[in-house]
Amino acid sequence: MAPSELSRSGTVAVLGATGGIGRQVSAVFSRAGHEVVGVARNPAPHAAGHPFVPLDVAAADPAETAALLASRKVELVVNATGGWAVTEEAMHHAHVRLVDRMLAAVAALPTRPRVVHIGSIHEYGFVPPGTVIDETLATDPSTPYARTKLAGSQAVLEAARAGDVDGVVLRAVNVCGPYPSEASFLGAVLQRLRGVAPGERLELMIADAARDYIDVRDVATAVLRAADGADSGAVFNIGRGEAPAMRELVTTLVEVAGFPPETIKETGGPVESKGGGWTKADIRRAERVLGWRPAIGLRDSLRDMWEARD
Numbered sequence: 411m412a413p414s415e416l417s418r419s420g421t422v423a424v425l426g427a428t429g430g431i432g433r434q435v436s437a438v439f440s441r442a443g444h445e446v447v448g449v450a451r452n453p454a455p456h457a458a459g460h461p462f463v464p465l466d467v468a469a470a471d472p473a474e475t476a477a478l479l480a481s482r483k484v485e486l487v488v489n490a491t492g493g494w495a496v497t498e499e500a501m502h503h504a505h506v507r508l509v510d511r512m513l514a515a516v517a518a519l520p521t522r523p524r525v526v527h528i529g530s531i532h533e534y535g536f537v538p539p540g541t542v543i544d545e546t547l548a549t550d551p552s553t554p555y556a557r558t559k560l561a562g563s564q565a566v567l568e569a570a571r572a573g574d575v576d577g578v579v580l581r582a583v584n585v586c587g588p589y590p591s592e593a594s595f596l597g598a599v600l601q602r603l604r605g606v607a608p609g610e611r612l613e614l615m616i617a618d619a620a621r622d623y624i625d626v627r628d629v630a631t632a633v634l635r636a637a638d639g640a641d642s643g644a645v646f647n648i649g650r651g652e653a654p655a656m657r658e659l660v661t662t663l664v665e666v667a668g669f670p671p672e673t674i675k676e677t678g679g680p681v682e683s684k685g686g687g688w689t690k691a692d693i694r695r696a697e698r699v700l701g702w703r704p705a706i707g708l709r710d711s712l713r714d715m716w717e718a719r720d
Contacts (some may be wrong), residue, residue, distance in 0.1 A: 415468045419557070420485030421445040422637075423478075423523075425467055425512065428454035430466050431582075432490035433530060434630035436460055439486075442591070442634060447482050450491075456589075456720055467491070469489040475515035479523065487516060489527045494593040498554035505558035509565050510592075511574035518575040523652050525577040525634045529563035531622065531647060533581055535687035539620070544692035545581075545645045570643035578636045582629050582661045583622035583649035586659075588718035590626070599660060600715060603667055616660055619687040620653040625711035628704040635700040649691030650704045655705075659708070666713040670675045 413599075422439045426432040427448025435458055448462040454561050456573055461482075467475055478485065495501040509527065531640065534543050535550035551557045557676055563579045570577040590597035599614065632648045640646070648700045664673055698704045706714075 412449060415430065418525075421447055421482045422486045422488060422533045423447050423449055423484045424696075425449045425488055425490045425508075426489065426491030427460070427462065428452070428457050428478065429490060429493065429652070430587075430591050431585065431626055432488075433457065433589065434626045435490050435633050436586075438549045438630040439636050444486075445483070449478070457472055460705070467512055468503050472511050472512065472514035472518060475511065479515060480519055480691065483521045484603050485526045487512065488633055489525065489562075489566075492528075492559065492590055492634075494555060499548065500555055501558040502561075505555075505562045506565070507693035508564035512576055512624050513565060513569045513577075514548070517674065522576055524637060524642075525566060525575050526633050527563060527566045527577060527579050527635070529579050529581045529687050530556065530559040530580050531583045531691055533560040533563055533688070537688060539688040541688065542651075542690050542692045543646055543647060545695055549641055566702070567643055567645070578640050578642065579645045580629070580632055580636060580648045581645065581691075582632075583647075583689055585626045585629055586623050586708070586715055587627055587706070588714050589720070590715060591686040593648060595656070596623075596659065596663065596712075603664070603669065603673075603716075606669065606673060610673075612673055613675045613677050614660070615677050615689065617656050621689045622651070622671040622691050623659065623708060623711075624650050624654055624704055625706035625708075625714075631705070632696060632700065632702050635696075635702045639700040639702075646696040646700065647691040647693055648702075649689075649693055650695045650708070651691055652658055652708075653688060653690040654708065659712070663712045666709065667716045673712050 430448040446460045447456045451466045492504045504546040569575040
């Protein structure tokens with residue numbers, strides 16, 4: 411199904427529209443001819459191209475959110491909120507409370523929009539190196555981030571099973587590409603590289619890990635496909651199906667940024683990991699059901715990440 415053939419022609423509400431994923435989701439639906447309304451706590455300059463409503467869905471009464479969705483004739487709600495918050499309380503607010511209130515708002519509407527919820531591959535928990543993570547793997551998260559992300563995804567799936575919402579969950583791997591979160595590893599490295607003077611070295615601790623990474627624009631395309639392409643209650647893993655070493659990703663980022671390889675001075679010490687030492691997603695279900703595959707190579711993604719500036 412081509413993007414222009416989507417049966418849902420109404421407005422798309424993107425929750426978390428000012429974030430790295432949300433801005434790309436907004437862009438891909440806009441290019442496909444949809445009216446997009448961005449929703450986030452605070453506006454951002456890059457969100458000015460679409461109607462925008464400043465609203466903290468996690469704090470708002472669900473009736474207020476329902477009224478917003480009804481007034482805009484929203485047919486699709488994309489939950490692109492969340493991130494690497496500092497405290498578990500903050501993660502619960504962003505990943506659980508917000509989802510619960512979003513679902514209550516959607517369930518209150520007489521004509522219910524589809525919900526596409528962006529979860530995380532880390533909801534499956536730590537897995538042995540070499541494991542290819544498919545959707546049948548039992549979830550067993552052990553970090554606050556993964557536990558709260560799983561709680562949000564489970565809430566969507568339980569509401570879908572109960573018939574309260576028409577919901578789909580996409581469990582995305584780590585993302586790269588334009589405008590990454592500075593709280594992410596590659597986003598933090600990017601910001602530090604921007605401050606490196608010629609001839610200067612950057613001391614960096616790099617985890618001895620291999621993790622699936624996908625360009626954020628490919629995630630947005632998967633959301634577009636999931637708007638129509640799956641039954642309610644479905645789960646899809648969204649990644650590249652590869653597990654590059656973190657050192658390889660850093661080396662590539664340094665190269666595309668135009669720095670010599672010796673710019674990075676790796677230092678020893680423990681590296682706190684939010685996602686475990688290995689992730690590799692099985693993406694065959696998304697390919698089979700949604701007709702989706704990643705299209706952007708990691709080198710191009712990292713180059714675009716370096717070159718993107720607001």
